[in-house]
Amino acid sequence: MSVISADELHRTAKYFMDNGKAASHGEAMAILESFNLSVRVSHSVATSASQQTALLTLVNLAARTFLGGVDVIGLPDVIAVTPLFAGRNLREVVIELGGELIGDNEGSPNRPTAVIGDVAEIVSDMPQWRLTWEGWRGGVTMAKSGGRLAEERVVGLAPVLAAAACAAEVFAFHAKTHPLAGRRSFGMSLWNPMADWLDACDEPPLSFLPSSVWIIGLGNLGQAFAWSLASLDYDDGHNTNLVLQDMDRIATSNHSTSLLSFPRDVGIKKARVVAEWLDQRGFDTVIDERLFGEWTRKAISEPGVALCGVDNAEARAALENAGFGLVVEAGLGAGLDSFCSIGLHTFPASRSAGGMWGKHIGQGNQSFLRAPAYASLAAAGMDECGLIRLASRTIAVPFVGLIAGCLVIAEVLRRLHGGAAIEVLSTSTLALGDVEVVTADRTIPYAFGFTRARQT
Incomplete structure (x- = not known):
């Protein structure tokens, strides 16, 4: 039996490893192959x-x-x-x-x-x-x-x-x-997430698009943000300014979760792969390969809107310290009962980012080391360190990240068109009709740069 590393793990196969349906990584992959x-x-x-x-x-x-x-x-x-x-x-x-x-x-x-x-x-x-x-x-x-x-x-x-x-x-x-x-x-x-999506509603035509955005994290969520932005009707040569911040390299496992990651890209910095893809579609990208944290400050000339798709509490707690006028943040569930869950937050808000995530700093993910699939890996020779790294990886599927990406980009578009601003949204890809929303008490006119959408 071959031993799989955390960087090679198919993150959807992990679902069947953790729930016990697969007694090995190979069996989990066989399920996906069916x-x-x-x-x-x-x-x-x-x-x-x-x-x-x-x-x-x-x-x-x-x-x-x-x-x-x-x-x-x-x-x-x-x-x-x-x-x-x-x-x-x-x-x-x-x-x-x-x-x-x-x-x-x-x-x-x-x-x-x-x-x-x-x-x-x-x-x-x-x-x-x-x-x-x-x-x-x-x-x-x-x-x-x-x-x-x-x-x-x-x-x-x-x-x-x-x-x-x-x-x-x-x-x-x-x-x-x-x-x-x-x-x-x-x-x-996406205009009114709590409405019946099959019923006609009072939604405006798309007239305006964001022209200046900072994306924090370029994994599953960040690449979903990029794909969603590229689907919009920007004019040719629009030169919309995007700052792309991520310091990690693409691993084999990213192909199972991230829309712009392919086996040919393994070992390349994520920011460079995403920037090249966006540049080819008329965006003007700037790469920042530093870790985002409490030390990060944006310059006056840099985007005033940040889209955050990172999964560590330290970075999320620092979101309001960098000087952005608007932050739209998404998070995904990770475990057996929550990997289909989506949470969205915007800032400024009634609760601070630091107050919301500061208490989570240092907490780890639930481990499934006792599941049969991990026992089989131990029997095949994987050491304890490798097992812990593997077991602590989250379950992830690309469609959950992309639905979250649509919700994040829609939040910016809705504010650009005078729609309701959302402070908190929670849903699941098992039940998109079941959405919980907290609307923002106070919002200001969108003043972070826009361009007109191509009229078709």
């Missing part, structure tokens, strides 16, 4: 930026989690128009992201299926989800229900959210983490 997905697209994907955004987001998420394969059926040979990969060959991007191209008559009815565009339901006993969106809303309905949003007046985050919601439901179906997965509609409104 998970698969087919994606059927209509010919309209050739010219629809939102359909392409949904497709490429879903393939990127699914290929990292459903190791049994992600088939894409019916994809035409065209040049991409989505902001995520504009100018690239669409089929080449699907392959690059881990998908496999399948002919119209070659798909298997024995796989769960996602459909994008005007695709008819196929005869199958497996679930079939329809990705759908409109305005600020996105999610999935069951294909057989015929339910679908208008897919018009689209905010770029909506098809991203729909793809992430689909990935969450496919995982819940395969892993049996929710009894209704594959039987329900599932989505969210």
